Amino acid sequence: MRWSRVVNVVKCHVGGEINNVVTGGIGDVPGATVFEKMKHFRDNQDDLRQLLLHEPRGAVTHCVNYIVPATDPQAQLGYVIAESTEYPAMSGSNTMCVATALLETGMIPMVEPVTDIVLEAPAGLIRIRCTCENGKVTGVEFENQPAFAYAVEVPLELDGYGTLTVDVAWGGMAYVLADAEALGLKLVPDEARDLCELGQRLKTAAAEQIPAQHPTNPEFAGITQTEFVGPLSRHEGVLTARNAVVVSPGRLDRSPCGTGTSARLAVLKAKGLIEVGETFVHESVIGSRFTSRIDRLTSVGDYEAVVPRVTGQAYITELSQVGLDPADPFPTGYTLSDNWPTGH
Numbered sequence: 001m002r003w004s005r006v007v008n009v010v011k012c013h014v015g016g017e018i019n020n021v022v023t024g025g026i027g028d029v030p031g032a033t034v035f036e037k038m039k040h041f042r043d044n045q046d047d048l049r050q051l052l053l054h055e056p057r058g059a060v061t062h063c064v065n066y067i068v069p070a071t072d073p074q075a076q077l078g079y080v081i082a083e084s085t086e087y088p089a090m091s092g093s094n095t096m097c098v099a100t101a102l103l104e105t106g107m108i109p110m111v112e113p114v115t116d117i118v119l120e121a122p123a124g125l126i127r128i129r130c131t132c133e134n135g136k137v138t139g140v141e142f143e144n145q146p147a148f149a150y151a152v153e154v155p156l157e158l159d160g161y162g163t164l165t166v167d168v169a170w171g172g173m174a175y176v177l178a179d180a181e182a183l184g185l186k187l188v189p190d191e192a193r194d195l196c197e198l199g200q201r202l203k204t205a206a207a208e209q210i211p212a213q214h215p216t217n218p219e220f221a222g223i224t225q226t227e228f229v230g231p232l233s234r235h236e237g238v239l240t241a242r243n244a245v246v247v248s249p250g251r252l253d254r255s256p257c258g259t260g261t262s263a264r265l266a267v268l269k270a271k272g273l274i275e276v277g278e279t280f281v282h283e284s285v286i287g288s289r290f291t292s293r294i295d296r297l298t299s300v301g302d303y304e305a306v307v308p309r310v311t312g313q314a315y316i317t318e319l320s321q322v323g324l325d326p327a328d329p330f331p332t333g334y335t336l337s338d339n340w341p342t343g344h
């Protein structure tokens with residue numbers, strides 16, 4: 001065997017969402033912050049993302065995280081998140097997989113029954129509380145950077161649908177949130193392809209029509225995600241709802257989505273539908289669940305904001321080494337529109 005590149009990958013899922021973690025083979029990259037390191041990967045080493053996420057090694061449903069040294073002394077390690085079409089500032093499901101991979105492979109020592117860690121994401125410091133039992137991480141609760149609503153109940157023109165009413169919010173990624181019932185959607189698995197097609201159109205229209213520039217870091221991306229929100233209900237008194245997040249280029253998040261849950265908490269608070277500290281259970285289209293709450297209120301620039309805490313459980317599915325044979329005709333892989341949507 002001869003490989004010109006090899007990385008160690010801890011394959012993980014949380015709530016069915018495949019978010020893998022590269023724990024070796026990269027080393028450090030330049031950058032005074034993890035946000036700068038993210039830009040280095042994006043601008044100079046995007047071939048690695050393509051190698052890992054494109055076929056024949058990856059799939060449109062995968063994300064990957066690169067473990068890097070932290071730049072903030074408060075953090076034990078940093079991570080750069082790479083998805084099919086972007087390097088987001090933050091991701092909830094990826095954070096849960098990263099924390100689980102780091103503790104279950106011993107890169108950060110596990111202390112039972114609770115291990116508190118601090119990691120540096122491109123969005124900033126993420127404080128994480130992991131419950132642990134018999135060497136297994138049984139729950140990852142992360143405190144997100146503040147989430148806030150850019151706009152609540154604003155009109156959006158969409159060809160074929162007329163004028164819709166939507167919300168736009170930041171939860172570590174920027175979301176347009178659309179009411180599923182108003183669109184005749186139940187958020188069930190059979191709707192997956194339709195949700196993706198409509199979701200991609202919605203996010204394009206929202207990005208064109210509704211301003212969403214992050215007030216403290218104008219380099220954070222504008223609207224790249226659509227979140228279809230299902231009706232709120234109470235199960236044994238606990239606020240619960242389903243959602244479906246459409247990740248670009250047009251596939252469903254299998255998990256209840258951590259940044260989407262954070263964005264929804266901000267919108268629920270802006271609409272007076274949730275109290276600080278109240279539990280909110282968010283469910284994905286495949287029925288997986290995250291538990292969340294608003295820990296406290298804050299502000300971001302001129303926006304009133306919430307500090308979300310979101311909990312889920314991740315599982316390691318495989319330990320592997322992914323490599324590149326220098327003669328491989330697909331060193332950056334390929335995408336095909338049968339399962340990797342194009343044209344958005």
Ligand SMILES: O=C(O)[C@H]1NCC[C@@H]1O
Pocket residue numbers: 017063088090091092093094173247253255256257258259260
């Ligand atoms: O949990 C999240 O925030 C995400 N899951 C995949 C796409 C988003 O980054």
